[in-house]
Amino acid sequence: MRMDPRRSSPEALTRRAALGGAGAAAASFALGRTARPAAAQATPAAPVDANPVTASWPHVFGSTDFQFQFLIGLGSVYERAADVGEMFAAASEIADGDYDSWFDTFTTLGDRIRGIAETSLAAGDRASARAAFLRASSYYGQAYFFTLGTSAPDRIVPTWETHRACFDRFASLLDLPAEVVEIPYEDTTLPGYALLVDDSGAPRPWLIMNNGSDGTVTDMWSFGAAAALRRGFNALIFDGPGQGAALWRQHLYFRPDWEKVITPVVDWLLTRPDVDPDRLAIMGISQGGYWVPRALAFEHRLAAGIADPGVMNVATSWTAQMPPDTMEGLLETPEEERVKIAAEIDQGVAELMAHNPAARFTLAMRMAPFGFDKLSETLVALAAYNLHDVVGQIRTPLLIADPEGEAFWPGQSQELYDALPGPKELVRFTAAEGADLHCEPKALGLREQRFFDWLNRTLGGVSADATPAP
Numbered sequence: 001m002r003m004d005p006r007r008s009s010p011e012a013l014t015r016r017a018a019l020g021g022a023g024a025a026a027a028s029f030a031l032g033r034t035a036r037p038a039a040a041q042a043t044p045a046a047p048v049d050a051n052p053v054t055a056s057w058p059h060v061f062g063s064t065d066f067q068f069q070f071l072i073g074l075g076s077v078y079e080r081a082a083d084v085g086e087m088f089a090a091a092s093e094i095a096d097g098d099y100d101s102w103f104d105t106f107t108t109l110g111d112r113i114r115g116i117a118e119t120s121l122a123a124g125d126r127a128s129a130r131a132a133f134l135r136a137s138s139y140y141g142q143a144y145f146f147t148l149g150t151s152a153p154d155r156i157v158p159t160w161e162t163h164r165a166c167f168d169r170f171a172s173l174l175d176l177p178a179e180v181v182e183i184p185y186e187d188t189t190l191p192g193y194a195l196l197v198d199d200s201g202a203p204r205p206w207l208i209m210n211n212g213s214d215g216t217v218t219d220m221w222s223f224g225a226a227a228a229l230r231r232g233f234n235a236l237i238f239d240g241p242g243q244g245a246a247l248w249r250q251h252l253y254f255r256p257d258w259e260k261v262i263t264p265v266v267d268w269l270l271t272r273p274d275v276d277p278d279r280l281a282i283m284g285i286s287q288g289g290y291w292v293p294r295a296l297a298f299e300h301r302l303a304a305g306i307a308d309p310g311v312m313n314v315a316t317s318w319t320a321q322m323p324p325d326t327m328e329g330l331l332e333t334p335e336e337e338r339v340k341i342a343a344e345i346d347q348g349v350a351e352l353m354a355h356n357p358a359a360r361f362t363l364a365m366r367m368a369p370f371g372f373d374k375l376s377e378t379l380v381a382l383a384a385y386n387l388h389d390v391v392g393q394i395r396t397p398l399l400i401a402d403p404e405g406e407a408f409w410p411g412q413s414q415e416l417y418d419a420l421p422g423p424k425e426l427v428r429f430t431a432a433e434g435a436d437l438h439c440e441p442k443a444l445g446l447r448e449q450r451f452f453d454w455l456n457r458t459l460g461g462v463s464a465d466a467t468p469a470p
Contacts, residue, residue: 052405056437060088063097065146065358068437073142075441076222080131081138086113090139099149099361102142107159110139114166121173130173134218137166141216148368149361157248164245167217171195183238183268185261188252191245192238193217195225196274205279205462206269207233207455208302210262210295211243212286213254213369223439224283227448231455232462233281234274238265240291242369253371256384258291259298266301279303279459283451286439289409290314290385293398293416297390304458306451308401308439309409310416314385317408318366318378330380342376349375387416397423399454401447404429405436425454 053064058074061067070091076082090109095101117132140163147156171178176196182189197204207228209220220237228235239246240261242254255261262282269275281304284292290311296302319327329341353360363375372378398420402413417426427450429435435443456462 052407052437056405056431056442060091061094061096065361066094066096066102068441069142069145071437071441072219073138075444076138076219078444079222079226081134081218081222083135086135086139097358099146099357100151102146103150103155103159106139106143110136110143110162110166113139117166117169126173130170133166133170133173134221137163137170137216137218138222140166141218144216145214145365146361148364149357153364160244160248163216163218167221181236181238181268183265185264188250190238190240190261190265191249192236195229195235195237197229197232197234201274203276204274205233205276205281205455205459207235208262208265208269208280208282209235209237210282210284210288210292211240212284212288213242214365215243215285217244220285222444223285224448224451227444227452231452233455236265236269242371247369251371254369256294256381259295261291262295262302263299266299270301277301279462281305281455281459284308287311287314289400289413290387293387293394294390296396296398297387297393300396302396304455305396305398306401306455307398307413307416308447308451309403309406310400310413311409312387312391312412312415312419313409315379315382316412318382327379327383330376331383342374345376345379346374387419391416391419392421394420395422397425397458399425399427399451399458401440401451402426402428403436403438403440404431406438408438423458427451427454 051064053068053071054062056067056071059067060070070087073082074084074087077084077087086109090105093101093105113132114136117129117136120126120128120132140159144156144159144163147153147159168180171180171193174195176199179194179196181192181194183192207224209224211217211220215223217237217239225235225237240258241247241252246252266280269280270277280302282292282295282302283306284290285308289307289309292305292307293310296305315327326341326345330338330345333341349359349363353363367373367375367378370378370381372381400413400417402417406413413426417424429440429443429447433443433446435446440447452462
């Protein structure tokens with residue numbers, strides 16, 4: 001319902017509403033793969049069993065931030081990007097909800113495992129070095145994630161660079177070393193890695209890994225690229241605007257019209273002789289569940305897409321607990337009143353951040369990829385991140401993951417499925433399978449089987465006799 005400008009006034013969104021609504025929402029709802037409610041001990045929380053993150057098992061941390069991030073790391077053991085004992089040993093050293101404790105623990109662990117990698121490499125043991133560099137990149141990535149919540153947030157870029165350097169070492173030690181690539185994009189390039197099944201140069205199906213709002217390239221390895229190699233797909237991991245190197249080195253920021261990102265990627269792939277142009281697929285992780293369908297509405301050279309989960313409207317993960325007129329006030333009221341509403345939101349958020357470390361971390365981490373430092377500006381930009389006007393244009397076969405306990409875009413996988421006019425499949429993942437929560441972090445094996453079985457059916461069969469990924 002549209003707001004009636006005759007009824008709106010600065011009183012319609014008081015500073016108290018901004019603080020209790022917009023500010024709390026930003027702290028409690030975040031954008032993308034690991035967007036989670038704020039640390040449980042920092043703000044009033046619902047009972048543990050009411051929250052899908054802390055209700056899931058194993059339950060290690062009371063902080064929902066820490067619990068979900070731990071599960072991401074624990075699940076990556078499936079692709080050897082972590083070790084079970086190392087993850088639990090780290091957890092035993094971390095003070096629950098203390099960002100510095102998390103950062104210090106995972107940095108120390110990353111340092112130790114990187115030392116193993118360097119020693120193994122010096123001794124000529126490439127396999128051990130490769131495995132250790134992969135785990136080190138994962139552990140530095142864990143430290144990186146919470147850096148903006150620590151007492152020294154300016155460490156975020158150096159920490160990210162250390163993570164990336166370890167992944168680069170891992171990628172260079174693959175049996176067929178990854179190609180470090182630069183994809184032409186507007187007046188610059190997008191960085192990435194081409195991962196190949198073999199060096200034959202024969203045309204193969206390719207899987208494009210489309211990241212979300214905060215994942216690392218190591219996450220992209222664990223959440224699809226390694227499985228692709230085992231299944232006979234070449235894989236492309238790349239950083240789009242607002243992600244990884246494109247964010248921290250190039251200062252490129254998110255954009256809603258993601259087809260302007262994916263079309264150059266497809267253009268570049270189609271210049272390669274090892275690409276089967278009829279079997280290009282794309283997988284979107286977390287907020288990638290918006291970007292992939294958005295791109296498919298315009299880019300029709302892709303033969304299949306996966307959205308995990310489906311996202312019709314990105315903004316709802318920010319606005320679900322805001323006063324109902326907040327977005328309408330920011331977008332539809334006269335300019336003078338809109339300025340007042342924005343000022344109230346930003347002042348309320350500033351007051352919240354001054355005494356709430358969880359809110360300070362969440363807001364800083366979530367707004368950085370958008371290129372804004374004010375919540376009001378981010379909310380206005382988010383209004384464009386929805387599929388309602390373009391979903392009818394999607395004709396590419398699309399698989400949509402629908403995990404039980406989806407906390408950030410609940411119900412939107414089904415909504416996207418219902419709205420699609422073309423070939424589609426909705427795949428549910430349940431807690432009984434150990435596959436609940438956003439992006440199924442504890443069930444990468446089941447996830448791989450369902451996603452790639454569907455890709456094989458959709459693309460007409462893909463060789464599965466490739467050399468297993470290390």
